[in-house]
Amino acid sequence: MISPVAPAVGSRVVRPPGELVIEIEGVTKLYKMGAEIIHALRGISLQIRRNEYLAVMGPSGSGKSTLMNMLGCLDTPTAGRYDFTGKNVAHMIDDELAEIRNREIGFVFQTFNLLPRSDALHNVELPLIYAGVPPHVRHERAMQALANVGLGDRVHHRPNELSGGQRQRVAIARALVNHPSILLADEPTGNLDSKTGVEIMALFEQLYEEGHTIIVVTHEEDIARHARRVVRLRDGLIESDGPVD
Amino acid sequence: MTRIVYEFTESLRIAFAQIRANKLRSVLTALGVIIGIVAVTLMGTAINGIDIGFQNSLAMLGEDVLYVQKWPWHNVDDWWNYQNRPPFRVEMADALNRIIDTTPNSLLAVAVPVAGRGGSVKAGENSVSGVSIIGTTADYSRIVTAEVATGRLFNEIESTAGRPVCVLGSSVADSLFPGRPALDQTVQIRGQNLLVIGVLAKQGDFLGIQSFDNQMLLPLNALRKSFGSRIGIELRVKAKDKTKLAAATEELIGAMRRVRGQLPGERDNFSVNQQEVFKAQLDPIKSVIAIAGLFITGLALFVGAIGIMNITFVSVKERTKEIGTRKALGARRRTILLQFLIEAVSICLIGGAAGLAITYATCLAIQHAMPALPVEFSVALILISMVVSIATGIVSGFAPAWGASRLDPVVALRYE
Structure with missing residues (x-):
């Protein structure tokens, strides 16, 4: 049992971990590339609890992206067990996974992935549309989510009218609007300058302190250091898993 | 149940944003449908007109x-x-x-x-x-x-x-x-x-x-x-x-x-x-108009359908990453299928409406220039052309929309 019980670095808050959200055991993933079979994951076991702030690190080809897709329920394992809040998602079909992604997971992408022709408000409303939330409720919740990331005055701006940092804030608002169990961020600062990157990481820190469970996938040590626990991958296996020092 | 309504309105919204953003492309694509609808409705007005003109003449002679x-x-x-x-x-x-x-x-x-x-x-x-x-x-x-x-x-x-x-x-x-x-x-x-x-x-x-x-x-x-x-x-x-x-x-x-x-x-x-004999003499004329009209209509709609299918494939390809994003946010297969079908149908409906407008204008011009020539515009024609437009959209949009709905979100998200 590994838990992030490291003492606070400086004045950093460490929240006590809650119940199990993700439980992975002996997960493998094979890809066929032509005649070649690639072992992206060779047997990974991992537990993530509520209130954790986890960084997944590893060089390219380490299986980092595959693990992230798995954690985000975008993909299913070839073998092994994957329970998400007690539900076995390893054998779910497409639409069931879509349901889990919609309700339990908030995605933040490196390239923001906002709809270019929709304003910030509509972008944030999107997960609520797929959740079947009635218009006035989703309008209200999207406005609130945008206000929470400091964009209450930018709701009707389109992505091309916003700076990179603002775009990523919209994406974060979108990820959080449906109150997911985890926030899953893939290289969230990869397309931002360092100053804006620091701002975004400060926002993540704030969200963590407010009680969100965050998983950041990154190859940058600086970014990983913001987390409370780091999982390092190499060649499809977990190399190390422990608190940030 | 309400969810599908929200998804439907969202799809409509996307479709019209998409068409607005690609005006020229949409118009060119709709051209085939426009021609098809003009052909089918003009044929309809001609046949209607012949029937009505003949009925009037018969009524004058006394049908009984x-x-x-x-x-x-x-x-x-x-x-x-x-x-x-x-x-x-x-x-x-x-x-x-x-x-x-x-x-x-x-x-x-x-x-x-x-x-x-x-x-x-x-x-x-x-x-x-x-x-x-x-x-x-x-x-x-x-x-x-x-x-x-x-x-x-x-x-x-x-x-x-x-x-x-x-x-x-x-x-x-x-x-x-x-x-x-x-x-x-x-x-x-x-x-x-x-x-x-x-x-x-x-x-x-x-x-x-x-x-x-x-x-x-x-x-x-x-x-x-x-x-x-x-x-x-x-x-x-x-x-x-x-x-x-x-x-x-x-x-x-x-x-x-x-x-x-x-x-x-x-x-x-x-x-x-x-007078039934008179009527029988008109049937071959009506058949010729109907056959010619159906042939032109069929051909134009076929070309139009291929155009729509092509443009929908292009649209799916262009927006692969968007499809991935939507799937990541919880869009289901049905949602994506609906989105692209509605886009194809919308282009067809716009084409159909344009075709109807052209036919209506043509009818007015004919009535003005040659009052003796019978043309008759009718509500049934509007309904027929709307149904034909929607059917064309569904038939031609289905294959690309189906493909889009089956996309693997991981692959779609990685697409540049």
Whole structure:
């Protein structure tokens, strides 16, 4: 049992971990590339609890992206067990996974992935549309989510009218609007300058302190250091898993 | 259930944003559909128009009128059997009417003798040729639906006496008396002076079928004074119920054989004709229009459908990453399928609406330029073209939309 019980670095808050959200055991993933079979994951076991702030690190080809897709329920394992809040998602079909992604997971992408022709408000409303939330409720919740990331005055701006940092804030608002169990961020600062990157990481820190469970996938040590626990991958296996020092 | 409504409105919104963002591309894509819809609706208006124009003409002639004549209206190979049939005489109409009156529950109403000639009519310096001059009796008003604009039709006394009076069709009256009333003026046929006692209401013309406008009615006995008493006549018999024309025809044949004094086993020495024959003659014209129209429509819609399918494939390809994002946010297969189907259908519907507008404008232009040419726009055409547009959109959009809905979110998100 590994838990992030490291003492606070400086004045950093460490929240006590809650119940199990993700439980992975002996997960493998094979890809066929032509005649070649690639072992992206060779047997990974991992537990993530509520209130954790986890960084997944590893060089390219380490299986980092595959693990992230798995954690985000975008993909299913070839073998092994994957329970998400007690539900076995390893054998779910497409639409069931879509349901889990919609309700339990908030995605933040490196390239923001906002709809270019929709304003910030509509972008944030999107997960609520797929959740079947009635218009006035989703309008209200999207406005609130945008206000929470400091964009209450930018709701009707389109992505091309916003700076990179603002775009990523919209994406974060979108990820959080449906109150997911985890926030899953893939290289969230990869397309931002360092100053804006620091701002975004400060926002993540704030969200963590407010009680969100965050998983950041990154190859940058600086970014990983913001987390409370780091999982390092190499060649499809977990190399190390422990608190940030 | 509400979720699908939200997804539907979201899809509509995306579709129109997409079309707005790619205006030129959408218009070019819709072109095939536009042409197809114009073809199908123009064909529809033409067929409608022919039907309505014909119906009007038939109504004028009287749909429920049977024609007792020497020759049948269809072609005959054994013309010699018809050539020597005895002529009809005015007294036969009287005899027929007596039989009709004494037959209980007769399906026939009245028999009228009619003689017709083409000829020219003069009034002072003005003259009109090719007028159909019709001699008949006062009963004529009972078998036709002609409306008198001014004056009146001739009565029984004038009819029997063969008084020199006449009723003019509207275009005859206009040509002879331009800009002034024809009533109480005098016209001449073959040197005989006739007093104009009435003018018929304007009726319109259709595909050259004779209309009242180009007619002149006068008492049969007056006509004989100009054209001789040997002028051939025919009998027109009105049926009481136009839905029982076949039975009425049977009754008429029996009555006519009695009038003619024909023996059992003898072949009829007359023909009973009805306007159904005219209708049958129009069917090949309508078929040609329909076949040509369907061919053009089919071809245009086929090309249009390929265009829509192509553009939807392009749209799916361009927005692969967006599809991945939407799936990551919880869009299900159905949602993505619906989104691209609605986009394809929307382009088709816009094309369909544009096609309808073009057809409508064309119809108005035709009606304005050539009032005689029948075109008829209808609600059914609007419905048909909307259904055709939607069907085209669904058929052509389905394959790309299905492909999009099956995309693996991991692959789609990685797509650049």
